[in-house]
Amino acid sequence: MDHTDQELLRLLSIDARMSLKSLADEVGMSSPAIAERLQKLQENDVIRAFTLDLNAEAMGYPMVAIVRIRPLPGKLLVVERLLQEIPEVAECDRVTGDDCFVARVYLRSIQHLDEVLNRIIDKAQTSTSIVKSQVVKRRPAPFVTE
Amino acid sequence: MDHTDQELLRLLSIDARMSLKSLADEVGMSSPAIAERLQKLQENDVIRAFTLDLNAEAMGYPMVAIVRIRPLPGKLLVVERLLQEIPEVAECDRVTGDDCFVARVYLRSIQHLDEVLNRIIDKAQTSTSIVKSQVVKRRPAPFVTE
DNA sequence: GGTGAAAAAAAATTTTC
């Protein structure tokens, strides 16, 4: 992981479909060299995947909620499995502290929020925050931007 | 946004570098047709970007914390700007409720957590949860998986 | 909105330093 690798990651996180040639030109190397570096970055599990940044709103999901979930006694595993099955849950972490889970949920409306929460309401206490704006839009953490 | 578009989004969210030809073969169309559809999906801001899924751990950031932040009276804007400047903050949302912000922070160690929190400690109350495991790994929400 | 074929561009392979 030298400076060139970091630069490749920076460029690809802006446009993952950049051609090897464009990447090569940007960092001042040859295409085969870039191809080999990308392969190594994937083999070393630095690059997990080339993926999409999708606009949820443009697809009919204008609301995002952050839900903290505290399962009732004995319900932890059931709740965990349930969260994995709910497609609106775009991300969920098991965390330390009183709230066991923090989930990021994509929604069509406030009514939709109710529908989703109803699926866990009898197995956990929940605390919901509606996202009003994105202060920091998801970015690939220090290692790429620094 | 027909079924073919949805299928393209599904395929590209697994591998954003798939060639037009491969995509064409998968959905049973010609390459030019796929090229045009991808262009439209970008123009309509459905696809925001082709990007990377990076492994923070492989790059020396083995810890993730979810921090709820409640700025002290009059400090909201200062805190917001500060959060945007901290590179460890990979994502931050302004939310409803008592906690104004929820941030996702990538860290090298527990000591590193202290360093980051010290930058806002005199301007806000914070509540930190350490991520123990990912119950649902970030996925592109209902519209792609359903 | 789509196809199919040709031209242009890019990627992978091999050879070379």
Place this chain on the structure above:
DNA sequence: GAAAATTTTTTTTCACC
């Protein structure tokens, strides 16, 4: 470990339905 040249593959363009 990287560059250059060749072959293969992909992307783009264009005429057409």
